Amino acid sequence: MRINPPDAYWKKDVALFFGRRFALLIKMIYPMAIIVPVAASGIPAEYAAAVIGIVAVMAGTFGAGESLTIDLNDGILVRVALTPTSPRRIVFEVLAVNAVLDFVQLLPALVIVYVLHPVSMMWVLAATFAVFATLVTANAIGIFIANFTSSPADVLLYATAILFPLIYISGFFRNRHPEGILAFLRNFVPFAYMNDALKAVFGLAVKAVPVEIFVYPAVICSVLVFAVCMTAPRLLSPRL
Amino acid sequence: MERPVALEARGITLRYRSSGRGVEGLSLSVGWGEVFGLVGPNGSGKSTLLRVLSTAVEPDSGTFRVGGTDGLREKRKVRARLGLMVDRPTHYGDLSGWANAYFFARLYGVNEAKAEGALSELFEYFDLAAYRDDRVKTYSYGMGKKLALIEALAHGPDVLLLDEPSLGLDYTSQLALQRKIRDLSASGVAVVIASNQVDEVESLCDRVAFLHEGRLVEEGTPEELISSLQGVRRIVATLRNPVEYGSVESVAGVDQVVPEGQDLVVHCEDRPGIVADVVGGIVRAGGDITDLAVRRPSLEDVFVKLTGETLRDED
Numbered sequence: 158m159r160i161n162p163p164d165a166y167w168k169k170d171v172a173l174f175f176g177r178r179f180a181l182l183i184k185m186i187y188p189m190a191i192i193v194p195v196a197a198s199g200i201p202a203e204y205a206a207a208v209i210g211i212v213a214v215m216a217g218t219f220g221a222g223e224s225l226t227i228d229l230n231d232g233i234l235v236r237v238a239l240t241p242t243s244p245r246r247i248v249f250e251v252l253a254v255n256a257v258l259d260f261v262q263l264l265p266a267l268v269i270v271y272v273l274h275p276v277s278m279m280w281v282l283a284a285t286f287a288v289f290a291t292l293v294t295a296n297a298i299g300i301f302i303a304n305f306t307s308s309p310a311d312v313l314l315y316a317t318a319i320l321f322p323l324i325y326i327s328g329f330f331r332n333r334h335p336e337g338i339l340a341f342l343r344n345f346v347p348f349a350y351m352n353d354a355l356k357a358v359f360g361l362a363v364k365a366v367p368v369e370i371f372v373y374p375a376v377i378c379s380v381l382v383f384a385v386c387m388t389a390p391r392l393l394s395p396r397l
Numbered sequence: 398m399e400r401p402v403a404l405e406a407r408g409i410t411l412r413y414r415s416s417g418r419g420v421e422g423l424s425l426s427v428g429w430g431e432v433f434g435l436v437g438p439n440g441s442g443k444s445t446l447l448r449v450l451s452t453a454v455e456p457d458s459g460t461f462r463v464g465g466t467d468g469l470r471e472k473r474k475v476r477a478r479l480g481l482m483v484d485r486p487t488h489y490g491d492l493s494g495w496a497n498a499y500f501f502a503r504l505y506g507v508n509e510a511k512a513e514g515a516l517s518e519l520f521e522y523f524d525l526a527a528y529r530d531d532r533v534k535t536y537s538y539g540m541g542k543k544l545a546l547i548e549a550l551a552h553g554p555d556v557l558l559l560d561e562p563s564l565g566l567d568y569t570s571q572l573a574l575q576r577k578i579r580d581l582s583a584s585g586v587a588v589v590i591a592s593n594q595v596d597e598v599e600s601l602c603d604r605v606a607f608l609h610e611g612r613l614v615e616e617g618t619p620e621e622l623i624s625s626l627q628g629v630r631r632i633v634a635t636l637r638n639p640v641e642y643g644s645v646e647s648v649a650g651v652d653q654v655v656p657e658g659q660d661l662v663v664h665c666e667d668r669p670g671i672v673a674d675v676v677g678g679i680v681r682a683g684g685d686i687t688d689l690a691v692r693r694p695s696l697e698d699v700f701v702k703l704t705g706e707t708l709r710d711e712d
Contacts, residue, residue, distance in 0.1 A: 161497035164503035169489065169496075176491050233487040239451055240504035256674035377648050397413055 165339060166237065166247050167254035167329040174258050179387055185264050192266035196273050202359035206330035209270070210352050213288050214320060217295025221255040222312035229396065238393035248389040251299055256292045263288060276358050283367035284358045287351035290374035292389060295320075296348045297381040301332075304388050307396050327352050346375040401465030403429045403556050405588030409449055420445050421513055423459070427556070427587045427604075432578060435591040436696060437608035438708050443591035444484050446608070447560050450589070451481050459491030463556055477505065480554030484561050484591075490534030498547050502609035505514050505552035512551065520548040521601040523573060538565045546574065550581075553676060557581065557588045565598055575601055593708040595696040599623075605696060610706045619696060626694040627700060633662040635688035645678035655707045659711040664701045 161176075162167035175181060175348045238244050267288060271281050294314040302315045324341050325332055327349040335343050342351045352372060354364040404427040411421040420442040427433040435443045448454045451463060461468040463475045488497045495516065502512040520526045523543040528536065537639065539674045542565050549557060559576075563571045578588055578601055592598055598605055599619045606616040615622065629652075642654045644659060650666035661684070663675050670689055679686060697708050 162493070162499035164500065164509070166471065166504075169492070171498055172496065173491050214424045231487045232483070232485060235453060236481075236483060236487065237501075237504065238451055238474055239479075239481055240501065241473045241506060243473065341601065395448065397415070397454065 159393075166242070166250040170254040170258065171249070174230045185265065188216070188263050189268040189269070192263075193269050195321055196266075196270040202356055202361045203333065204330075205359050206352055206355035206361075207290075208290070209219050209267075210220065210327070210329050210348060212353065213259075213323070214324065216259045216262065217256065217292040218299045218316045218320060219313065220259050220299065221251060221296040222299025222302050222316060224255070224307045225251060225300060225392075226307055226312055229303065229392075230307050232395075234393060244393045245386040246388035248300065248386050248392060249382065252293070252296050252385060253349060255296045255299075259292045259296070260289050263292075274358055274360065276360070278355065279367045280357045281394065283353035284351070285372040287354040287370050289346070290347045290378050291351045294379045294381055295387045297378075299360060300385050300392070301388065304392050312313045323348055331345050344373070345376050345377060351373045400429070401462065402452065403427050403431070404461070404463055404589065405452065406446075406461040407459055409446065409456045409461065411444075411449055411454065418442075418611060420449070420456075420608075423611075423613050424572075425606055425613070426615070428584045428587060429587055430582050431604065432582050432588045432590065432602045433604035434605040435589065435596055435608060436595065436605055436700065436708065438593060438706065440597065440610075441608040443608055445559050445611070447483075447591055448472070451558055452476055452481075453480060457533075475584075475622055477552075478555040480549040480552070480586075482542075482545045482549040482559045482562055483548075486548075488533040488541060488544060491532055494528045494530055494533050494536065494540075495520070495529040495542050497549060498544060501548040502551040504555055506682065507552045515551045515553070516547065516588055516654060519550055522577065524549060539567055539570065542566055543570060545594055546577075550577070555586060556623045557586055560591045561594075562590060562592070563594060564592075571597070573669040599696050603675075607703060609700075609706070614703050615699070621675065622696060622699045623694050626698055628667045629698050629702065630667045630671065630695045631666055631692045631694060631698055632665060632672060633690045633692060634660050634661045634663070634676070634684070634686050636679070637685040637687050638662055638683070640679065640682040642679070642682055642684075642686040644682045645675060646676045648678045651675065651678075653701050653705070653707060662707075664698055680691040 158263045160168050164174050191212055192209050196206050215392060238247060267285060268358040298319055299312065299316065304311050306312060306315065323346050326339060327346050328335060329352055350365065353363045354370045357363050407424050409423040410421050412528050418440060423446055435446065435629055437443050441593060449456045451469055455469060465476050468475045489684050498516050499512055507598040520529050525543055525544065527542060528540065546562065564572060582588055590598065590602065602619060604616065605622060606615045623654055629641055636659055640702060645663060646654050650671050651663055656660045661679065665675065666673055700708050
């Protein structure tokens, strides 16, 4: 399969990702630089899981949202949207390719975590899938934010406003044993399932079983992806 | 069955909420193989109309059809038939020119072999073949414009919408573009050009519509429009120094005086002695004339006559 010259939106993003060599090096190194020392240290398991979770959430949200607003400002995305390609397909490809590329960045660091903290294959797969679901969710949030602003700086601001409550509900640092409405809401946040899976990888006992980590985030992500793709006509129209 | 016209717009109105500007009740019809010019100064609504016709934005009211296909209800079908060059073309700077053009050709549904064939020909035609593998961020403005033209043409559109296509192109490329437009027109492609480069519009377009403050003020062939100006002259005086030209404006028969760089362009009636009076007015204003030309009326003079304004902003 030929990536460059690209014949689809996702291939264009892949070609650009691998074409900027210095940026690629930085992108591949920074998750390792943060995650590996944490995994190798003796810090409590819940904090180690939280740090990895934060890296995944931030990488996903800022990645898609920022690059999308830059392309929107540039006018190139509107030009792409004026081809016969479906706008929803374009947004789906933006979301999918950004999530996969973010995942490629995080995967080497995750592999080192699994090597340093051996755990059953089921939990390895569950944690890996949960990280991917988090990246899909975070990218969906980034794309959703791009509907309301054409400024990359605003994306950071709005993302913070949306992510803080979600991170709180997921119990990364506070609210580890939610009750009532917070416990109910936690079921709908994919970050929470990732947090559970990573805690299990670091040796903590968690209530969730691996099958829940596969099923619930998959369902939630499907709904989110569908919802974000429905915003495509608005997202890809010129900002006048 | 009769073939529907290439492009038909009826009562297009679009007002920008932020500025209140836009277009109001515009209707036009472009036939197959026709080259149609949209002429008007900056802010007259040319680009807004092209935004609507390219399906980028929906009008507040009005409809349009491309080859009989509804531009509001069947956007993707219409997009497939359009070739589009926007006023400020952008590209993926970290990809090569070839990769950018190939990407767009494929998004328009052109298969691999056809895309490669069409692009090779167009890169040669527009003298970009030697730079095809360079990153677009190293391209000059004119090269970027040529690349945008290639992207507009590669899929073989039925209707071509070009916004200021020759702006920023060197002379050779302008000629190449004009030749290409004539070839496309001869093969049945309808072309809409938004421009205020009157020489180009005059030589290329079969029909011209003048836009002013979002409204269509006149439409016709360039010959019809210019012949309506019998008795009008344009005097172009090149000056060594800029002057206050109030005394020229007060010369009897002078309609409008517009400075363009070192030139002072005087739109006036064709009456005996007016050239001497205008020269006298310039000299009285302290102007040192280094060159003087009396030109036949152009589309620009038609626009001045119709609206009392010029096509170009004053320098």
